Amino acid sequence: MATLDLSGVQKAFGATRVLHGVDLAVADGEMIVIVGASGCGKSTLLRIVAGLETPTAGSVRIGGRDVTALEPADRDIAMVFQNYALYPHMSVAQNMGYGLKIRGLPRPEIDRRVRDAAALLGIEALLDRRPRQLSGGQRQRVAMGRAIVREPKLFLFDEPLSNLDAKLRVQMRAEIRRLQKRLGVTSLFVTHDQIEAMTLGDRLVVMHQGHAAQVATPMEIFERPADTYVAGFIGSPAMNFLEGVLAGGGRAVALRAGPTIPFADGPRPGPDGLPLTIGLRPEHLRLEAGGLPLAIDLAEPLGSETVLHGRLPDGEALVIRLAGPAPRDGTLPVTLPAEHLHVFVAEGGRRLDPAPA
Amino acid sequence: MERKVVFRGKALPLALLAPQLLITIVFFFWPAGQAVWFSFLRQDAFGIRSTFVGLENFTDLFADPLYLETIRNTVVFSTGVTVIALATALLLAVLADRQIRGSGAYRTLLIWPYAIAPAVAAVLWIFLFHPQIGLVGRALNGAGIPWDYKLNGNQAMLMVILASAWKQVSYNFIFFLAGLQSIPKSVLEAAAIDGARPAYRFWTITFPLLSPTTFFLLVVNLVYAFFDTFGVIDALTKGGPAKATETLIYRAYVDGRVNLDIGLSSAQSVVLMLVVIALTAIQFRFIERRVHY
Numbered sequence: 001m002a003t004l005d006l007s008g009v010q011k012a013f014g015a016t017r018v019l020h021g022v023d024l025a026v027a028d029g030e031m032i033v034i035v036g037a038s039g040c041g042k043s044t045l046l047r048i049v050a051g052l053e054t055p056t057a058g059s060v061r062i063g064g065r066d067v068t069a070l071e072p073a074d075r076d077i078a079m080v081f082q083n084y085a086l087y088p089h090m091s092v093a094q095n096m097g098y099g100l101k102i103r104g105l106p107r108p109e110i111d112r113r114v115r116d117a118a119a120l121l122g123i124e125a126l127l128d129r130r131p132r133q134l135s136g137g138q139r140q141r142v143a144m145g146r147a148i149v150r151e152p153k154l155f156l157f158d159e160p161l162s163n164l165d166a167k168l169r170v171q172m173r174a175e176i177r178r179l180q181k182r183l184g185v186t187s188l189f190v191t192h193d194q195i196e197a198m199t200l201g202d203r204l205v206v207m208h209q210g211h212a213a214q215v216a217t218p219m220e221i222f223e224r225p226a227d228t229y230v231a232g233f234i235g236s237p238a239m240n241f242l243e244g245v246l247a248g249g250g251r252a253v254a255l256r257a258g259p260t261i262p263f264a265d266g267p268r269p270g271p272d273g274l275p276l277t278i279g280l281r282p283e284h285l286r287l288e289a290g291g292l293p294l295a296i297d298l299a300e301p302l303g304s305e306t307v308l309h310g311r312l313p314d315g316e317a318l319v320i321r322l323a324g325p326a327p328r329d330g331t332l333p334v335t336l337p338a339e340h341l342h343v344f345v346a347e348g349g350r351r352l353d354p355a356p357a
Numbered sequence: 358m359e360r361k362v363v364f365r366g367k368a369l370p371l372a373l374l375a376p377q378l379l380i381t382i383v384f385f386f387w388p389a390g391q392a393v394w395f396s397f398l399r400q401d402a403f404g405i406r407s408t409f410v411g412l413e414n415f416t417d418l419f420a421d422p423l424y425l426e427t428i429r430n431t432v433v434f435s436t437g438v439t440v441i442a443l444a445t446a447l448l449l450a451v452l453a454d455r456q457i458r459g460s461g462a463y464r465t466l467l468i469w470p471y472a473i474a475p476a477v478a479a480v481l482w483i484f485l486f487h488p489q490i491g492l493v494g495r496a497l498n499g500a501g502i503p504w505d506y507k508l509n510g511n512q513a514m515l516m517v518i519l520a521s522a523w524k525q526v527s528y529n530f531i532f533f534l535a536g537l538q539s540i541p542k543s544v545l546e547a548a549a550i551d552g553a554r555p556a557y558r559f560w561t562i563t564f565p566l567l568s569p570t571t572f573f574l575l576v577v578n579l580v581y582a583f584f585d586t587f588g589v590i591d592a593l594t595k596g597g598p599a600k601a602t603e604t605l606i607y608r609a610y611v612d613g614r615v616n617l618d619i620g621l622s623s624a625q626s627v628v629l630m631l632v633v634i635a636l637t638a639i640q641f642r643f644i645e646r647r648v649h650y
């Protein structure tokens with residue numbers, strides 16, 4: 001159990017720059033989920049924390065101690081890999097006890113800890129089997145067991161649920177969360193799945209092209225995304241983006257689609273005519289008389305809700321999520337609620353908040 | 358998914374199999390059968406008359422202290438070749454795997470010795486170790502270490518072992534490198550995170566995972582040392598000095614070709630055949646039993 005501090009972590013593979021300076025402070029016992037599209041550098045960041053890669057610049061501190069130059073073996077961490085990386089020629093018990101044996105623990109102590117961890121994960125019956133005799137879900141548990149018997153300072157997870165089927169993934173997700181809370185071990189969890197991220201993390205790091213685009217709690221990220229990338233990445237179906245310009249002395253946005261909508265939460269700094277991107281979540285849009293005409297081109301009934309895809313008169317696409325069944329086609333009036341607008345500067349996509357009073 | 362081709366009639370499948378069967382029969386079963394037959398015969402020196410002598414050739418063989426000496430030579434030689442060829446290749450493969458994963462140039466360089474004919478290889482080794490004209494041989498003598506593999510049997514043995522092993526290293530290297538590269542990197546990384554240092558990692562993870570490759574190569578190298586080293590020995594020492602480097606295969610050649618004792622030579626061939634059959638059987642048994650990870 002320890003804190004983790006990353007400062008200015010950069011990584012380049014030859015000429016390819018993968019991480020452009022990542023800062024992160026993780027509190028003791030916290031579960032941080034690193035989420036982002038494939039190839040954005042999540043695994044690289046995790047591997048730097050593990051000591052499997054050396055950062056080009058920046059430092060890693062675990063429990064206040066600078067470990068940047070240390071080997072993985074000297075960092076007292078445990079990692080669960082996407083493909084589990086179990087030792088194929090060892091039994092489950094040997095797999096779990098390998099790290100303890102290296103630390104020179106006495107045999108009975110190793111056995112006790114392995115049995116305890118196995119009981120915690122419900123794999124006592126598998127201790128004598130080889131990895132190839134296990135199902136995917138069982139291998140996953142063994143990999144978890146190998147991590148927890150060590151009682152490390154830090155857990156690292158690199159997409160550990162990606163190879164499981166959907167049902168098992170949901171089950172293991174909850175189990176990992178419970179286990180992590182119970183053991184109270186500081187954890188970094190990498191995933192490309194936003195649902196996994198939202199449900200698992202105390203806080204999320206949304207990565208985008210080697211930057212940490214936003215570090216915040218799941219609800220903060222959902223309610224106040226720092227830029228258009230985060231806004232579009234978190235939430236399903238994804239947020240709608242409409243073009244517009246600042247108007248009325250910063251008090252409103254004039255949408256390209258027609259209406260001018262006053263900001264509900266105060267005026268934005270900047271000159272009138274500043275190009276903006278307006279974000280609206282699909283679930284915040286309403287079908288109401290007097291709204292903009294939306295030509296529906298696709299309806300996805302999901303049982304408890306319906307997702308409608310359509311186009312505004314100026315050609316911009318809009319997705320609406322409605323509770324219950326909905327009309328399947330035609331042109332429907334849609335209103336854009338002022339209190340749910342997310343305002344971003346069009347250039348660069350940064351969030352534009354009201355000027356402090 | 359299993360895909361079976363079913364032929365109608367027997368003519369076509371037989372025609373397709375015929376070349377392979379013919380080659381095997383003409384170049385293997387026929388001479389092998391002859392060797393077995395001859396091993397029960399004794400011929401006069403002119404090859405005119407032969408008489409059936411039963412197992413006498415075999416009893417003569419194993420009663421001959423020189424033949425037992427040859428067996429001892431063969432054991433020393435094969436063990437030496439196999440151990441040196443495997444260990445060197447494994448070392449090189451580990452270094453190559455670590456430094457340049459999958460680099461073609463290094464691999465190509467190391468495979469070359471395999472493509473060199475035994476006689477050429479032997480000439481290379483003579484240039485190195487000849488007591489008067491060899492680079493290393495002269496240096497050894499110059500440094501006060503008496504070196505002459507033409508007089509000293511142990512030195513001769515050392516030299517044929519080194520030359521034979523050297524030729525086999527490249528073959529082993531390719532297999533070891535492929536074996537190493539098929540070990541998932543994440544498994545080694547998991548071990549590193551578990552606290553294993555490189556040497557411990559090698560002996561507890563890499564080496565066990567490589568064991569199917571190692572076992573396969575062990576058999577291949579033993580067979581090589583037994584049978585395919587005739588050329589190197591013939592070119593370097595001709596079995597000398599004083600039969601110190603005479604192995605089973607070399608002795609079979611000398612008895613048959615030089616001493617013209619076809620019966621005795623055939624008996625030796627039969628013994629060698631049994632050795633191969635045993636080695637192959639062990640290998641198949643092992644592969645069947647040992648399911649791959």
Ligand SMILES: Nc1ncnc2c1ncn2[C@@H]1O[C@H](COP(=O)(O)OP(=O)(O)O)[C@@H](O)[C@H]1O
Pocket residue numbers: 013016018036037038039040041042043044045
């Ligand atoms: N060892 C490496 N050598 C060169 N490029 C690499 C290496 N590892 C990762 N990369 C590159 O770095 C980028 C980020 O990779 P990674 O951290 O694995 O992404 P993620 O886990 O977010 O999908 C990718 O473009 C990948 O091609």
Ligand SMILES: [Mg+2]
Pocket residue numbers: 042043044159
């Ligand atoms: Mg990854």
